[in-house]
Amino acid sequence: MENTTNKKPFFYGWVIVAACMLIQAVPYGIAMNVQPQFINFVTSGEGFTLTQFSLLFTIGTIVSAIASPSIGKMLSNPKSNIKLIYVIGAILCGGGFSLYAFAGGNLWAYYGISALVQVGTAIVSSIGVPLLVNAWFKENKGIAMGIAFCGSGIGNIFLQQIAARLLSDPNFGYAKAYFIFGIISLIVTLPIALFLVRLPKSESELVRPSSKKKSDRAKVNLSSWGYTLQEVTKMKLFWILATGFIFVGFYVSGLSIQYISYLYTIGFDATFVANIGSVFAFFSIFGNLCGGIFFDKLGIKKSLLLSGAMVVICCVSLLFVGDIPALGYLFAALLGISIFAYIIGPSYLTGALFGDREFGTILGIVQVFFAIGYAIGTVLFGLSVDNLGYPVSWMITMVYAIIAYSCLLIASIRIQKHNREENVTETKKIA
8 A cells, every 4th residue: 555655656748758759760850861861862863953952941941831830839729639630740741751752853843742741840840849848848848858859869870871871772762762761751650649649638747756745746837837929929039039040040051951962072972971970960869968958957048159159160160171071070069969959949948938828839930930041041052052162151151150149149138037027937827
């Protein structure tokens, strides 16, 4: 009888974290991290220019951005069937990726398929994952998000190696590789959507076993607060924050995608490029995991400063990697660690600065601005490379990063100050 009384309740939030790790490792990893490996092979095989094929990322991202607020609203609605929404997302993400195999030389087919894949990815990952973690964790959200998002790095270690070998093998090629990766995405995501994904049924489910005292449990339950979307959009600082994420999208579109083509262009072989990709993937595990810890323990200001400094060093490393190949590994390591700023950053900052009341919808708006920057930045980078070359493009990317982190720091610091002065955790408490 005593053993039954002392037995700690199981916290389902950790099942959600594990499910989110798998989502980030496979469907997200395939849709976002593997696709850049195809650039050189598809453009060479089909005769597309870099700018033409880069529009694939732009169009897919724009469509996803337009859909993100609606996706966030649907997933946040207690009346929505979240499992059904996730199944639809899984089909769009994985099934859509398989359709690339049949696009051939039809550039518009690539654009249309990209739109489907990116909407599916938004459902299961970019909006879905932070919404699930935010719903289940009322304390240490950064750590939980970090563990969930580090799945992308874990999966990417293997996906980069598999992609490089499939694409360089004449028995497969890019068409078959597209189909194989799409099917793998479906096989992993559908069972997660059907059997694991769900929102908390009641407040009692949110009590973590680590909260030993009743007073601790009460404190956790009373921590929910938040602004409405209407209130947030009236804040000038919100728009500065949003502008910051536009510039984050600008630098990410160059650093995280185009470095692969750049390394091929300046003469490195497929093995070196794959190794750089794997190093990036390996350190992105620590970036996501430690990023959550950074936000929780160091605070927003120090975490953003740290990430900004690493991104600047990444740009400098790419400028000299042709002469000093070891800088490729430094670039990959720092880019991997700094990934938390744009993977965890939008969801963490949304929750920390604006609360839980309309988290999904506000996050969707924030993601729109990041997506706009990512989409426009992809085109700008392609045009810059075509007209000015890679070295100038990396210097421009560095300027984007400096502007991005300046905006994020100014907005975050001032919003936190405003929240303290207005005591918003009490005045905007959710009943």
